[in-house]
Amino acid sequence: MTSLLLMDTNLSDIEFEPHNAKLEMLTIIQSRLRRVPDSVNQLAVLQVLAIVRSLVDSVDLSPFCKLQYLHNINLMHNQIAFFNYSLTSGVEFPTLWEINLSHNLLTTVRLDNFNGMKALRTINLSNNRLHSLDGQLLLSSLKKLELSHNRFTELNFCSWNVSNLADLNINNNTLRWLPVCMEDTIPSVSYLHLASNVLSTDDSIWSRLAKLHQLTLLDISYNRLTNMVWTNITLSSRYINMNNNPVKFINISMAIDGFHVDVGCSTIEQLTISSMSSNETYTDTYCTPIRCSYNSERNSNQLQCGKNVEECKICV
Numbered sequence: 001m002t003s004l005l006l007m008d009t010n011l012s013d014i015e016f017e018p019h020n021a022k023l024e025m026l027t028i029i030q031s032r033l034r035r036v037p038d039s040v041n042q043l044a045v046l047q048v049l050a051i052v053r054s055l056v057d058s059v060d061l062s063p064f065c066k067l068q069y070l071h072n073i074n075l076m077h078n079q080i081a082f083f084n085y086s087l088t089s090g091v092e093f094p095t096l097w098e099i100n101l102s103h104n105l106l107t108t109v110r111l112d113n114f115n116g117m118k119a120l121r122t123i124n125l126s127n128n129r130l131h132s133l134d135g136q137l138l139l140s141s142l143k144k145l146e147l148s149h150n151r152f153t154e155l156n157f158c159s160w161n162v163s164n165l166a167d168l169n170i171n172n173n174t175l176r177w178l179p180v181c182m183e184d185t186i187p188s189v190s191y192l193h194l195a196s197n198v199l200s201t202d203d204s205i206w207s208r209l210a211k212l213h214q215l216t217l218l219d220i221s222y223n224r225l226t227n228m229v230w231t232n233i234t235l236s237s238r239y240i241n242m243n244n245n246p247v248k249f250i251n252i253s254m255a256i257d258g259f260h261v262d263v264g265c266s267t268i269e270q271l272t273i274s275s276m277s278s279n280e281t282y283t284d285t286y287c288t289p290i291r292c293s294y295n296s297e298r299n300s301n302q303l304q305c306g307k308n309v310e311e312c313k314i315c316v
Contacts, residue, residue, distance in 0.1 A: 032259050163186075220241065
């Protein structure tokens with residue numbers, strides 16, 4: 001048997017006999033398990049461990065760190081309030097790519113727990129009750145970090161080393177400012193999701209974001225931003241979502257081909273994008289006091305905006 005699926009059962013305990021060299025995938029869904037059984041460490045060739053929608057309330061990963069082929073741990077939709085990993089000597093999770101702890105009851109996590117997992121690419125901590133992250137995250141292999149739907153009011157990345165992080169999601173928190181040192185510790189980020197926070201415009205937010213030279217997508221919708229001004233900076237971003245902000249004006253001096261900005265459902269009164277042509281720039285100004293387009297009759301590269309008096313009912 002190489003794969004075992006147990007679903008919708010009253011299972012409250014399970015034990016695996018020693019020297020199991022066959023089972024590669026273990027999936028338990030909707031059970032009464034309250035812990036990850038220690039005997040999982042007997043599954044010498046296990047690749048996927050998933051215990052989902054059960055009653056697991058705490059996790060210690062230490063017993064499983066020597067599993068040579070384990071590449072995915074999925075513990076989403078449990079009741080985990082405590083996560084621990086006591087570092088051991090020797091090889092630690094040599095092939096672990098992804099760990100999913102989303103939809104649990106975590107309030108804080110020690111980032112040091114992940115630092116020994118040298119192959120780890122994805123950490124999902126979304127949909128918890130996190131208000132702080134302790135320790136240093138030192139993981140050059142990490143590509144994706146999910147922190148959305150938590151309770152962060154601020155984050156500090158200054159002690160981090162995640163130089164290859166490409167996808168960062170912090171949607172649906174209560175962040176008042178950008179994470180401290182973000183532009184220095186995640187220089188490779190391409191997809192940055194900051195929607196549904198309480199970010200407001202200050203003197204540094206746009207200059208800090210401009211330092212992320214590989215940023216392709218920026219979602220900063222549903223915040224409290226009143227303007228977006230990038231002067232004498234060529235943006236690397238291709239898509240910026242600014243909708244549902246109380247933004248009054250946007251000024252972008254230069255942007256790459258195919259640039260798209262969405263400012264729908266806002267109170268924008270002025271939009272200026274220079275050094276662009278109508279074939280290169282896409283601007284959504286639906287449900288705003290202005291409507292913008294390019295003057296095709298004069299073959300102009302200048303964006304023309306006028307007053308919009310149409311009633312809009314699609315915005316919240």
